C-alpha cells in the first residue's frame with residue numbers, strides 16, 4: 001500500500017490506500033518526491049492565452065485559399081502568420097479563446113497587461129461588444145515522464161506528460177490514462193485479476209502519448225515559424241502536400257496499443273473501437289454498457305463467458321457500423337476492453353479470444369514469463 005501525508009487546515013493528516021494515482025498537474029509534487037525525471041522533447045514556447053465573452057461574430061483577416069465570406073465562426077483556426085502566430089477557438093455559448101505566440105524579447109507580464117491584451121484581441125472584434133474574462137501566459141512544452149509507476153504510485157495526466165496544445169489532446173491524454181488504470185484496478189479488486197496487469201499501464205500509454213506529443217511538437221515548429229521566407233516556403237509545401245488529400249484529424253495520429261493486454265497479431269488488436277450512433281439515436285456504449293464486450297457477427301458465432309457482455313451485431317438496431325468493422329478486418333468476432341480498445345479479433349468463433357483474455361487477466365505473470 002501507499003501512505004500519503006497531507007496538510008488540512010494547517011494540520012498534518014495521513015491516508016493509506018492500496019494504490020495512489022497522482023494527477024497533481026504539470027508541477028506534480030508527487031512526481032518530484034518520487035524523483036521521476038522528464039524526457040524533454042525539445043519544445044518550449046511562451047504563449048498568451050486570452051478568454052473573452054463575445055456577443056457577435058469576430059472578424060478574421062483575409063486568409064489565402066479561404067474564399068471571402070466563408071463562415072469561420074465555429075471553427076478552430078490556427079493563423080500561421082509569421083508576424084504573430086495565433087489560434088482562435090470558439091467555445092460554448094459566447095465564449096471564445098485566443099492564443100498568441102509571444103515574440104523573442106517580449107515580456108510575459110507586460111504582454112498580459114489589460115491594455116496590451118485589449119489591443120491584441122480588439123482588432124478581431126472592433127464593433128462587437130465583448131468582455132475579456134481572463135488572460136494568462138503559458139510555456140507550451142513537450143515532456144514525458146521516464147517512469148509512470150513507482151511501486152503502487154501511478155502518475156497520470158499532466159503529472160506524467162505535457163503536450164503543446166496544438167491538437168487539443170492534453171486533457172484527452174489524462175482521461176485515457178485514468179480510463180486505462182481504472183478498469184484494471186477494478187478487475188484486480190472485484191474480479192480476481194492478477195495485480196501484475198497494472199504493469200502494462202506505461203507500456204500501453206507511453207507510445208500513444210509520445211506519438212501524439214511528437215506530432216504536436218512538429219506542428220508547433222511549423223506554426224511558430226517567424227521567418228517570413230521560411231513561412232512562405234512552408235505554406236507552399238503544405239498546400240502541395242495537401243493537394244488531393246482528405247484532412248487529417250487527431251484520430252489519425254493515435255497509434256494502436258502494440259503490447260500489453262491485447263492479443264497482438266490479430267487484425268485490429270489495440271485499436272480504439274468505433275462508437276457509432278445507432279438507428280434509435282443512442283450511442284453504442286449506451287446500448288451495450290462499457291465493460292468487456294464480445295461483438296459477434298450473428299447468432300451462429302459461438303462465444304460466451306462470465307464478466308463479458310455478448311453483443312450480436314446483426315441484432316443491433318439495424319446499424320451496419322459493427323458489421324462493416326468486422327468486414328474491414330475480415331473477422332467474425334471482436335473482443336473490446338472496458339476502456340474501448342480492441343483486445344483482439346477472430347474468425348468463426350469468439351471462444352479463443354475469451355480464453356486468451358482469461359489467461360492474460362488472471363495469470364498475467366506466468367503469461368509474460
Ligand SMILES: Cc1cc2nc3c(=O)[nH]c(=O)nc-3n(C[C@H](O)[C@H](O)[C@H](O)COP(=O)(O)OP(=O)(O)OC[C@H]3O[C@@H](n4cnc5c(N)ncnc54)[C@H](O)[C@@H]3O)c2cc1C
Pocket residue numbers: 023024025026028029049138156157158159165167168169170171172173174
Ligand atoms: C492554453 C492551454 C490550452 C489547452 N487546450 C487543450 C485542449 O484544447 N484540449 C485538451 O484536451 N487539453 C488542452 N489543454 C491541456 C489541459 O488543460 C491539461 O492537459 C489538463 O488540464 C491536465 O489535467 P490534470 O488533471 O492532469 O492536471 P491539472 O488540470 O493541472 O490539475 C491538477 C490539480 O491538482 C491540484 N494540485 C497540484 N498539486 C497539489 C497538491 N500538492 N495538493 C493538492 N492539490 C494539488 C491542482 O491545484 C489542480 O487542481 C490545454 C492547456 C493549456 C495550457
